[in-house]
Structure formats: structure tokens, C-alpha cells
Amino acid sequence: MSRPAQPSGSGGAAPLVALGAALLLVSLALPWLELRPNRLAAGERLYPGVWAGVGAALAGGLLLAARRPRPALALASLALLGGLAALGQGSAAALAGEPPLSLARVAAGGGWWLWMAGAGVALWGAAAAGRLRDWAWAWLPPALLYVLLGGLSSWSVWQEGRAEADRLAQELFQHLRLTGIALAIAAALGGPLAVWAVRRPRVGAAVLAVAGAIQTLPSLALLGLLIVPLGALSQAVPALRALGVSGIGPAPALVALTLYALLPVIRNGVVALEGVDAGTLDAGRGMGMTPGQLFWRVQLPLALPVWLAGIRQATVLLIGVTAVAALVGAGGLGVYIFRGLNASATDLILLGALPACLLALLADALWRGAESALTRRLGLGRGAEVT
Amino acid sequence: MLRLRGRPWPWGALGWGLLLGLCLLPGVLPGLLAPLAGGEAPVPERPLWVLTLQHLGLVLFAQGLVLLLAVPLVIYATRPGRRAVLGLLGALAGLGQTVPTLAILALAVPLLGFGVAPTLLGLVLYGLAPVVSNGIAGLRGVDPDVLDAARGMGLSAQQRLWRVELPLALPVWWAGVRTSLVFGVATATVGAALGAGGLGSPIIGGLSQQNPALVLLGALPAALLALTLDALLAATLPPRADGRPKSKYIQDKPLASRSSPQAPSGPFSH
Numbered sequence: 175m176s177r178p179a180q181p182s183g184s185g186g187a188a189p190l191v192a193l194g195a196a197l198l199l200v201s202l203a204l205p206w207l208e209l210r211p212n213r214l215a216a217g218e219r220l221y222p223g224v225w226a227g228v229g230a231a232l233a234g235g236l237l238l239a240a241r242r243p244r245p246a247l248a249l250a251s252l253a254l255l256g257g258l259a260a261l262g263q264g265s266a267a268a269l270a271g272e273p274p275l276s277l278a279r280v281a282a283g284g285g286w287w288l289w290m291a292g293a294g295v296a297l298w299g300a301a302a303a304g305r306l307r308d309w310a311w312a313w314l315p316p317a318l319l320y321v322l323l324g325g326l327s328s329w330s331v332w333q334e335g336r337a338e339a340d341r342l343a344q345e346l347f348q349h350l351r352l353t354g355i356a357l358a359i360a361a362a363l364g365g366p367l368a369v370w371a372v373r374r375p376r377v378g379a380a381v382l383a384v385a386g387a388i389q390t391l392p393s394l395a396l397l398g399l400l401i402v403p404l405g406a407l408s409q410a411v412p413a414l415r416a417l418g419v420s421g422i423g424p425a426p427a428l429v430a431l432t433l434y435a436l437l438p439v440i441r442n443g444v445v446a447l448e449g450v451d452a453g454t455l456d457a458g459r460g461m462g463m464t465p466g467q468l469f470w471r472v473q474l475p476l477a478l479p480v481w482l483a484g485i486r487q488a489t490v491l492l493i494g495v496t497a498v499a500a501l502v503g504a505g506g507l508g509v510y511i512f513r514g515l516n517a518s519a520t521d522l523i524l525l526g527a528l529p530a531c532l533l534a535l536l537a538d539a540l541w542r543g544a545e546s547a548l549t550r551r552l553g554l555g556r557g558a559e560v561t
Numbered sequence: 562m563l564r565l566r567g568r569p570w571p572w573g574a575l576g577w578g579l580l581l582g583l584c585l586l587p588g589v590l591p592g593l594l595a596p597l598a599g600g601e602a603p604v605p606e607r608p609l610w611v612l613t614l615q616h617l618g619l620v621l622f623a624q625g626l627v628l629l630l631a632v633p634l635v636i637y638a639t640r641p642g643r644r645a646v647l648g649l650l651g652a653l654a655g656l657g658q659t660v661p662t663l664a665i666l667a668l669a670v671p672l673l674g675f676g677v678a679p680t681l682l683g684l685v686l687y688g689l690a691p692v693v694s695n696g697i698a699g700l701r702g703v704d705p706d707v708l709d710a711a712r713g714m715g716l717s718a719q720q721r722l723w724r725v726e727l728p729l730a731l732p733v734w735w736a737g738v739r740t741s742l743v744f745g746v747a748t749a750t751v752g753a754a755l756g757a758g759g760l761g762s763p764i765i766g767g768l769s770q771q772n773p774a775l776v777l778l779g780a781l782p783a784a785l786l787a788l789t790l791d792a793l794l795a796a797t798l799p800p801r802a803d804g805r806p807k808s809k810y811i812q813d814k815p816l817a818s819r820s821s822p823q824a825p826s827g828p829f830s831h
Binding site: 189298302391393396398401405421422493494501502508511515520526528534538 | 668
């Protein structure tokens with residue numbers, strides 16, 4: 175693939191845009207869609223055909239514009255939207271010839287995924303080169319509009335989701351509920367523990383060591399280790415059994431999730447509280463603040479943005495672990511992933527995996543937004559970020 | 562406290578490793594777990610030590626691939642004039658740390674089929690994230706003044722890389738390898754659901770047969786393996802070249818602007 179010489183001004187963006195364009199070109203030679211007679215059977219591969227000309231023109235334009243961020247960004251956004259529309263319209267067209275009650279489905283093929291990846295790489299390269307951060311998301315509103323208007327309704331994953339609509343909503347809610355409850359418990363436990371750890375360094379070291387060791391355990395192993403003790407507990411205490419506590423189901427999942435979330439919450443809490451400027455605390459003391467006032471009005475607010483970073487890490491982590499917890503019968507989106515694995519049904523896997531990924535990315539973005547809003551309100555400038 | 566060439570004895574690695582060794586002795590763990598299964602010792606489809614070696618082998622092989630990919634990639638991206646590549650790499654590493662592991666593993670199955678392959682792909686993709694992001698943090702965290710001094714002493718770009726940047730970045734980078742390796746043990750455990758074998762397979766088998774003893778037979782060694790590896794890597798964490806104390810629980814962050822003046826003393830000694 176032609177790769178332009180190392181540019182001087184654009185900080186190495188041209189190769190990225192060119193790489194994206196190259197991926198777009200390669201994708202045109204691969205199958206974009208797959209028309210299957212039913213959910214499982216292999217099917218007929220559909221290539222872009224005459225549309226390959228349009229795609230090639232787009233990729234060529236991108237290649238020519240590789241050094242000019244603005245046109246490159248526009249072309250890459252167009253490629254992304256075009257890919258989405260191609261999936262929607264292409265799958266609808268492929269299904270149009272089928273009888274009304276057929277089980278036929280249209281899945282996205284390797285070519286389509288590669289096209290979207292190429293468009294993403296080019297988009298990133300162009301946006302980074304021209305410092306066009308705001309315009310890098312310009313494709314999102316039309317894309318969302320297209321999806322919400324049912325543009326993808328003939329896509330196999332969409333069909334799978336429609337057939338499962340009630341159950342999918344339930345599992346999504348269960349996923350959010352497990353993550354949310356565990357996060358709330360971890361914050362309620364971890365907050366005071368972090369404060370304690372800061373005041374007593376020896377205790378802090380011990381608490382962090384234990385939380386760190388728990389974090390080390392493989393999620394599936396921790397879930398497995400909890401089955402026997404929780405099962406015994408529910409046998410011994412009828413009140414707990416009445417609450418639904420048992421070795422299998424949401425109970426071990428909630429315990430494991432809470433334990434996992436403790437480390438980021440406590441660690442960032444300690445870093446955040448210790449990071450508050452000693453001069454500021456001295457000033458507060460000089461103003462005659464009591465230790466309680468000093469903590470609630472000065473130390474805690476100033477520590478909050480960094481502490482929130484810990485909550486964000488915990489949220490993202492928990493969304494991933496909750497998916498695994500479906501194995502012990504806790505429910506959540508992992509149910510579809512494991513069902514899909516058992517049935518070798520790619521669409522079912524995607525039905526669980528795509529929402530789980532989007533959920534994690536969304537949670538990450540929301541907490542980041544909260545962090546920067548809080549940082550701005552506190553007038554701290556750019557917040558120190560603990561990763 | 563006993564010290565080994567200036568560093569504390571790796572009690573954690575020894576202790577967890579010893580426990581793991583005990584669990585792997587034939588008959589020990591099944592015998593201990595027999596009461597949970599009504600007196601009948603749970604039987605894994607293969608001896609536990611075989612499963613453990615399989616698990617460890619998969620994780621270490623994947624980590625080797627990760628290092629082979631990540632080291633040149635990070636060095637390439639952190640050279641001057643590659644801001645966009647660096648940004649993309651950082652963003653991809655962030656994405657890798659955000660996307661659920663199970664999603665990556667499961668999505669690899671349609672591409673590669675059941676078996677070791679999808680787990681290996683997941684291990685490499687997921688393992689790259691901490692190694693790449695810590696590599697970038699480590700190399701970018703090298704004090705610009707130190708690099709200036711090295712340039713002033715007439716070191717070529719390559720000499721600066723090998724004698725200054727890499728030694729200074731090593732502690733942070735190694736911390737990333739540790740994270741990656743420990744996550745790898747967890748990822749490989751989940752990989753048993755995709756047919757990768759290893760210590761996850763008794764867990765998966767025990768869950769589907771509703772046999773808690775079989776679950777524990779996999780879960781205990783898997784947990785001990787992760788703890789042993791973590792302690793082992795913590796014990797081998799290279800001390801910071803600039804004499805700043807290493808922090809075990811607070812992930813290393815580059816502290817470029819606050820770098821101490823004695824920083825270059827090590828690499829410049831010859």
C-alpha cells in the first residue's frame with residue numbers, strides 16, 4: 175500500500191489516514207454480508223459488487239486528502255456513515271427476495287467490519303492531526319438517528335434482539351442492577367476504609383494489600399470459591415435463604431463484584447485524600463476549622479475528582495466481570511454470550527457482547543464527564559488523573 | 562527482615578507458590594474436597610498439574626507475543642513526530658482496558674472456532690493494553706532534561722534509547738507486564754468456556770454438573786497461580802533507577818517534571 179513519506183507538520187497523521195484508506199480498499203475485496211438460510215447454517219457471501227466503485231472512490235479520495243485533516247475527516251465520517259447505511263440497506267435488500275416467514279438472516283461479514291475499522295482509524299488520524307476533536311463525533315447524531323429509525327432492522331443481530339426483546343431488556347436491567355448495587359456497596363464500604371487508611375498508614379497498607387490480593391484472583395475462580403461458603407451460609411441461616419442467598423445466582427456475583435470494586439475505590443481514595451495540598455489544609459486550620467469541617471468542606475471536595483476516577487475504573491471493571499457472572503446463574507448480558515457460545519450462534523454472542531461493550535464505553539464516558547465537570551466547578555484546572 | 566541483594570525476601574511468592582505446589586500434589590486437593598461431594602473425590606479430566614502447566618504455558622506464550630508486539634510498537638510510537646500514532650495507540654489501549662474481556666473472547670470464536678486460538682487472541686489483545694499504556698507512560702515520563710543532557714554528551718538517538726530511556730522507563734513498563742500477566746491468568750480461566758482447557762475447565766465442568774467440589778478443584782489452584790505470579794513479579798520489579806521508592810499498590814505514574822537531579826547517575830556511569 176502506498177504510504178506517503180514521513181510528514182513534517184501533521185505529527186504522523188498522514189500514515190494513519192493512509193492506513194485507514196488501505197483497510198477500506200482491502201475490505202472491498204472481502205464479503206460484506208452473509209445471507210444465511212437460518213440462524214446457524216453457513217450462507218451465501220455477498221460482495222460489494224458495483225458499490226465497490228463508490229467505496230474505492232471514497233478510499234482514493236481519503237488517500238489523496240491524507241495530508242489535509244479537514245477533508246480527510248469529512249471523508250472518513252462519510253465512510254463510517256456509508257458503512258452503516260450499507261449494512262442497513264444491504265441487509266434489507268438481501269432479505270427482500272425471501273418469502274415472508276423465512277428464517278433467513280443477513281449477518282455482517284469480515285469486509286464490513288474491516289471497513290468500519292478502517293474508517294475509524296482514518297477518522298482518528300485526521301482528527302488528531304488537525305486537532306479537530308469536536309468534529310470527530312459529527313457522525314454520531316446521524317448514525318444514532320439512522321439506528322433509532324430502524325435502519326438496521328434487517329441485520330441479523332437486530333432480528334435476534336427483536337425476537338428476544340423482553341428478555342434482553344430484563345438481562346440488560348439485571349446487568350445494570352448487579353453492577354450498580356455492587357458499586358454502591360463498595361463505595362459505602364470503601365469510602366470509610368480509605369479515610370481510615372489515610373489516617374493510619376499501617377492499617378492502610380494492610381487494607382490495600384488485602385484488596386490488591388483479591389483483585390489478583392481470576393474472576394471465575396473468585397465466583398467459584400464463593401459457591402461453597404455462601405451455600406453453607408444459606409443452609410445455616412434460614413433468614414438469608416429466604417432473601418434468596420445461595421451458592422449459585424446473584425448472591426455470589428454480588429459478593430465477588432463488591433470485593434473487586436473495593437481496590438480501585440480504596441486505592442484512589444487514598445491517593446486522592448493524600449494528594450490534597452497540605453498548604454490548603456493548613457489554611458483551613460488557620461481559619462479555625464475543626465477537623466470535621468476541614469475534612470467535609472476542604473479535603474473531601476478537593477479529593478473527589480480523583481476519587482471519582484477510581485469509581486469509574488470500578489464501574490468499567492464490574493461491567494466486564496458481571497458478564498462472566500452469568501456462568502454462576504446471576505443473569506445479565508453474559509447470558510447471551512454463553513448461550514451463543516453453546517449454540518455456536520454468532521448473532522447471539524453479538525447480542526450480548528455489543529451491548530456489554532457499549533455499556534462499558536458509555537459508563538467510562540459518563541464518569542469522565544462527571545470528573546471534568548467536578549474539576550471545573552472546583553476550579554482545579556485540569557484534574558490529576560490516576561489510571 | 563531477611564534481605565536478598567538489597568531487597569526484601571519474596572515471602573509472598575514463596576508462600577503462595579508453596580501452597581500451589583501442595584495443591585498440585587496428586588490426590589491432595591481431591592482428597593481435601595471429597596467431603597463436599599458426598600465423600601467422593603472430584604476427578605478432573607486431566608491431572609491438576611497438567612491443567613496448571615497448560616494454563617501457565619498459554620499465559621506465558623501469549624505474554625511473549627504481547628512483548629514481541631508491544632515493545633517495537635511502543636518504541637516506534639514514542640519517537641518524535643509521531644503524535645497521532647501515539648494518540649491512536651493510547652486510545653486503543655484505553656479501549657482494550659474498557660471493553661469486557663468476555664466480549665473479546667466470545668467474538669473471537671466465530672473467527673477462529675473453539676479451542677485455544679480464540680483465547681490466545683483474547684489474551685494477546687487484552688494483554689497488550691496495560692503493556693502498551695505503561696510502556697508509553699514510562700518512555701514519555703523520562704525527564705526531558707535528562708534526555709537533553711544525554712544529547713549534550715553526544716549520545717546518538719539509539720544510545721539514548723538503550724542507555725537512558727529504556728532503563729529509566731523499565732520500572733513503569735514492568736508494572737504493566739505484571740498487570741498484563743495477572744489479568745492473563747484470569748482471561749485464560751474464562752477461556753476454558755471456549756475450550757482452551759487449563760484450570761478453568763474444572764470450574765466450568767463443575768458449574769454445569771452442579772458439583773461445587775469440582776469447581777473448587779479448579780478455582781483454588783487458579784487463584785493460587787495468580788497470587789504466585791503477582792508476588793513473583795512484584796519481587797522482580799526493578800528498582801527505579803532514580804532512587805524513588807517503588808510503590809506496590811499505587812500504579813506507577815510518570816513524574817516527569819519532578820524528576821530528581823540524581824536520575825541519570827546509573828545509566829551514565831560508563
